[in-house]
Amino acid sequence: MSVETQSIVVTLLGGLLISITVSGRFTSYVRPGFKWLLLTSGAILVIVGIISLVLAVRAEMKAGRRKAEAPAAVGAGGTEDGAGPAPDHDRPDEHDAHDDEGPDAHGHDHSAAKAPWLILAPVLVLLLVAPPALGADAVARNAGSQGLAGYDVATVSGPTVSDGSAAGGGGTESKDGTGAPIGGYAYNDGSGSVTDSSGSRRTMHFPALDGTDPQMGIKEFVLRSLYDADNSVDGVPVTVVGFLAPAGEGYSGGYTIARMVISCCAADANPMQLHVDGDAPYPSNTWVQAVVTVVPNTAVMDNNYVPTVTVSSVQTIDQPDDPYEH
Structure with missing residues (x-):
């Protein structure tokens, strides 16, 4: 893949990030809190892509001018004794030019490969047909099971299960060793009742409605x-x-x-x-x-x-x- 192609792909990817973020479509894929991270990342990609593209184009133009000037210098110059033109040390070797720009031994021109542009396919899909949430x-x-465990909840009286890892109401001592209940909820044993199989009351608390x-x-x-x-x-x-x-x-x-x-x-x-x-x-x-x-x-x-x-x-x-x- 040429430097120009890489730069264009990076720029388009950055533009895609900015587009789906500004339009709000990004919430179909990530939390809303990632908005500014996505915008920043997209802007960085766009800037890097544009700078890389400009530098690559300038380098290409400079190389073109050097190639155009080389034949003129060879035709007008020569050795002092007239034996022939002076060697041009700046001119690229023909073999090197063949390796860098021309087709290989099988006739394939790798400098003009089209496959790298397939990377743009997912970009176009997201731009034109954004997948839904x-x-x-x-x-x-x-x-899967909606019986959740491991919630930190209000301290309650009576036996509790601190991490919801087992059914029943076995008492749990507090970390300070006082024996006071430390909060938690009694695991739902499948009865659907407000109490578990040992009679312990569920102990998760919520704000009043x-x-x-x-x-x-x-x-x-x-x-x-x-x-x-x-x-x-x-x-x-x-x-x-x-x-x-x-x-x-x-x-x-x-x-x-x-x-x-x-x-x-x-x-x-x-x-x-x-x-x-x-x-x-x-x-x-x-x-x-x-x-x-x-x-x-x-x-x-x-x-x-x-x-x-x-x-x-x-x-x-x-x-x-x-x-x-x-």
């Missing part, structure tokens, strides 16, 4: 329905935003309202799901805003702790600027 297909591929039909993310709604010791969403209509997908594992009918959750980028995305009985009101991947109420004791191990909800209202919406939760 992850949707219903990703839910089916990546679905305000207003009518309060809005929250699907991830928070799932965690509240599974682990909230205060039962804050039991019998309380809540507004959620997500896209429709087929029913998940453990369900023979109905449909799913889902949202993908990412930590860094789409590569580490995992779905958070709510199950709804009945027929889906819209096709899969349709974004909706729905008012839902959790059905108690429906999130169990056999369905990956996906709670069933009833839907009191649902309407279609445009995909949010940030399609993922975090």
